[in-house]
Amino acid sequence: MPLSIVVGLGRSGLGAARLLQAQGHDVVVLERGDTPALQDTAHALRQQNITIELGRPLELDSFTAWLDQASEVVISPGIAWDHPTLNALRAQGLRVRGEMSVAWDALSGIPWIGITGTNGKTTVTHLLQHVLAHAGLEAPMAGNVGHSAAELALEVLQGTRPKPDWVVMEMSSYQIEAAGEVSPRIGIWTTLTPDHLERHGTLAAYRAIKRGLLERAETPVLNADDADIRQHCGAWSRPGLRWVSGADDGPDKDSIHRISVNAQGWVSQGERPLFPADALPLPGDHNRQNMLLATAAALEASVSASSIEAALRCFTGVPHRLEPLGSVGGIPVFNDSKATNYDAAAVGLRSVQAPVVLLAGGQTKQGDADPWLELLQSQVCGVVLFGAGAGELADLIETAGFSGPVMHHADLNAAVPQALSLAKDFEAGSVLLSPACASFDQYPNFEARGDHFRRLINAVKDL
Template sequence: MVHATAVVGLGRSGASAARLLSAQGHTVWLLERRRTPQLHSTAMALRQEGLHVQLDCALTFLEQLNPRAVVLSPGVGWAEPVLVQLRRRGVPVHGETELAWQTMTSAPWIGVTGTNGKTTITAMVSHLLQQAGRDAPICGNSGATATELALERHRGRRPDWVVAELSSFQIEASPTIAPHIGIWSTLTPDHLDRHGSFAAYGAIKAGLATRSAIPVLNGDDPEIWRRRNRWPAARWITCRSGAALQPHRQAALSIEEGVVTGPTGPLFSANVLSLPGQHNRVNMLLATAAALETGLEPGRIAAGLRSFPGVPHRLETIARRQGVTYINDSKATNYDAARTALAALDGPLVLLAGGRAKQGDAHGWLQAIAAKAAAVICYGEAGDGFAAQVQQTCPQVVCQRLPDLGEAVPRSHALALEQGVPTVLLSPACASFDQYPDFEARGEHFRALVQALGEATPRANPEPPGEILEELQKPCP
């Protein structure tokens, strides 16, 4: 067998990593455990580019291949036994994002991580820089995959900044990524099935802050704040008065009497951002602190925040039907994100929740349901469990169990009209993988279903657009 570089996973990340390696002169074998018509089509296209592609291929094939290095897509577990053995033998094994980092080290990186908030912060930082005339593309867990961006810039102009959203999966498999600015938004339990414990998950996130030249950290998050002694020179933000962090740390940014304030004094009104919720004030301060570190002036930052539109699938207003507003929060893939969404909105509302449940503490989420929801529709794989929890903890809330969004959305409309409430919120508190390839596909299907409510002859369960049905192996939050 040719002594090649192996890429594991034939999603966007794997395909772009393989193309980048090939452009760099490597012999590449791309391995995929699944076999579907879409994957077969992708494999045929890659073979025409000179890449070797093996479908329906167990990871143990790596032992036969004897690769010189292995590059992993984010969905491939870091602790797979064959990968552990290869690392012990000295074979370089790293993630697709690490490959992009090694390719684009000449450009300064802003790495953004956190259990929740990282997608909004990533988009906000890029928007602020782009509005100020800087070339600051997004990559990683949102936007282009990191290697797609690296391949695009392989022979082109270096960006002024690379703004990378980094999940725990990507950080775990990228041991040398060291951003110039590292932003850490929140830390609550997530992905425990993959990482084994909250301590291990937190250590992965903390590793990015430690390797960053300038850590920008959320002083209002108790778990991040508890680790503060690890980063004595970090830039800390708080939505409280800056005195709240003293005498332990000096706040780089705080909110004093409704004004974003730095160590030298007031910068601009804290109301420049139109997005709802206290969590978005945290996001604004983290993005502002990073933008200040890049040299942007406060006036430019304030102007950029005023024009920031938000991100799809995160508290995104979809439509208004018969006085009922529909909000898409499909990106809320855990209890804490869904609790934050409920806290950001006025009640009462109808909540749609369900999908594939994750490990975590549901107590705060259930308290938020009791405070804000008039009715809850539980659907998908987690539907029975969610319905039992809601009925036990929130007996005053109307709770119904339905199989999927196709039935849940029309029923939510009827419930909203019956209950006289103005809002229907999709905030699943779950992964999407029981019924969708990713949370984007779930959000787009919700959008299609809401749009169908306004049709003269609505379809009971319109299919999502074809492109979101492709089984893409996309990065995870």
Template sequence: MSLQVVLGLGRSGIGAARLLHQRGGSVLVLESGDSPALQERAEALRVEGIDVRLGIPLEPSSFTALSSRPERVIVSPGIRWDHPTLETLRSDGIRTDGEITTAWEARGNVPWIGITGTNGKTTVTHLIAHLLQQAGLDAPMCGNVGFSAAELALERGSGPLPAWLVVELSSYQIESAPALAPRIGVWTTLTPDHLERHGTLDNYRAIKRSLLERSDVRILNGDDPDLRSRAASWDHARWVTAGSREQARAAGFEPHLWIEANQVCQASGPLLPADALAMPGAHNRQNMLMAVAVGLEVGLSPAVMSEALHAFPGVPHRLELIRRLDGVAWFNDSKATNYDAAEVALKALPGPLVVLAGGEAKQGDAAGWLAGLQREARAVVLFGAAREAFQQLLQNSHYEGAIHAVEGLSEAVPLARLIATERNCQAVLLSPACASFDQYRDFEARGEHFRQLVQSL
């Protein structure tokens, strides 16, 4: 039996290993670490009949030492696709695939809705899944949203097949899965991100675009400057805009959906109220339009979608209102892991604000974010590894509000409460503009900690 090697004992690696094993493959998991937690995970897989080896470095000698040559190697999203060892394996004729490919192979007979974009993809993914499920369709959500596609394929392996899979896809997942071809592809936005991994904006854009080019139906956000500037390069696409039809045509594209007289419209006329979704911000109108475009493609009626949009509870960690206390609203926007996402939050919420920012800084253009802080924030509380660099950025931009720097959120939250009272602010906003890995496992863990701190005030 041909051997398939899975790299990494994270959630996606475990899901891929179990799925391959369930499908009758010979599976070996290699993990470079060897902590007690990893040993526990390894033992759980061994009980199921899956071979696991810990403390194995990702280098060519680890593969030449195996008793049989692997047919292919499955790579978790956290490992660089251009890692020298992976390049060596490819040059030796060994196939490499991303974890999401195992789910595609197992569930490619179910139509996929693939959602990607720098910002907005999580909200759009949740919205689409909500619309389909409210309409009575079996359309589970998976991918880059906490439940891996392999885990879902594994869980649904023996039961009835879903009607659709709603799959959020990161650039890391797309670049490692060239076989993945969704029935419907959605592209929300494109701004510089993950350049430390992909090298250039052109590389990053090409990865995102490849997913849409393999999709039967392509839905694109015509309000995103980067996407709109390349409208002429698409032979067929369905563009949506939160502006009018005339504005879209002036920008160089014919819209599939647009907003006129506070109604979502298509060529045949109005569909549903543009304020059906209560989430704040113009960007959420764009998100709603992309979800509605998918709903129309799936066959949902405007009335069903309007009712579902009114009932949408929002997305955890994305402009999530946690509570109101002493006249101040507290918002958790922990998912804003780059400057552009944090700038969107500043456009969505009216000031004056106290903004909490910090974590592990990323490459990118901070100008729009800094301008948003100048406009909406009376004070900024900085925390985590980026606090000194961010303090310098704010000072260099001549930010006029108060700047405070603390170790972490435990100090930032009570300080923000004091500042909000003293400076008569409407809201406190956690919108870090940073990755979370300096202090937390992921942005969800950071957002949960913030939620606990705020609820205990």
């Protein structure tokens, strides 16, 4: 039997190991950690005849015992594609691929919808899955959201999940670069702004990874309202290409396939009106773009316009993405914990009622903060900062000449009461958690940060 070495015992590694074992591979999992929780996971996998080696760092010596028998190494998204140890393994003739690649092979014959982009991909994934399910299609979502791709593939393989009509797969740049063979039936590109540059090095490299997925898609769907996608793909001409836009100009404006919003405020396919553009009850221009992208893909999947409209009207949104939490003292509060960079945080500021009391902070990331700082001047009446990046953000905000109060607190426990007090004093239009930072200084992920914020607001919100 072929031997596969899986690196990492997180969700992706666990899914890949189980899937490969179910497909008849001998599997060895190498994990650098050795905690009690990992020991429990390892014990369960050993009962399934999967070899687990804890305390094995990502160094060539950790692989030595299996190099003669192994045919491939499967990595989790968190491992850099150009890690020196992976390059050394390639030099020895081993295939290196990601967990998404393993799932692609296992789900052969089932059409994929691959969704990528700097911002918006999670909302589009949830929205499209909702639209397809509302139409009666079996269309589970996985990848960078929900199940790992391999976990989903294993359920299908074992028959514990019905064979899907479609797979709706959210794909990060990390997952795409480690699965170059994934060629979705439909590909969606939501946005492109600088992100993950500490991993990919340059914006051009990051863009090329995203574009690669769309080039392999049978029907690429592109957002013409995104400046970078429009600039770099506006002249891209290939069979099956679909553009969406909230405006009447831009690429492919005369195409009968183009999904846009007409002068009467209707979503249209070419000249054919489909349904009112206010069918999706979520605020912000970015959510209109998300709706158009999901609509274009659903039409390609043969869902009727009437079914799409009905599904949009009952979509309640995605947690941690401008999630309304109710009000405190009559002032609406929103959880936008998913806004882990300046561009995403700027979208949040444009989407809620000003003046805004803003909660921001966490682990800072590279990126252009200028548009975000400009919005602070026009939209925000006060800023409450928290977490490891509070000092760095305060320097940026004060250097930009922001005239309102800027306050620091160690964590959300202290920051939230301060923000609510400011909101009352300024008669703010809204309170917004939109951190512009990663969560890893104080939380395992942005979901945990958003959940904490929700609990704090639920304890004091209006009944």
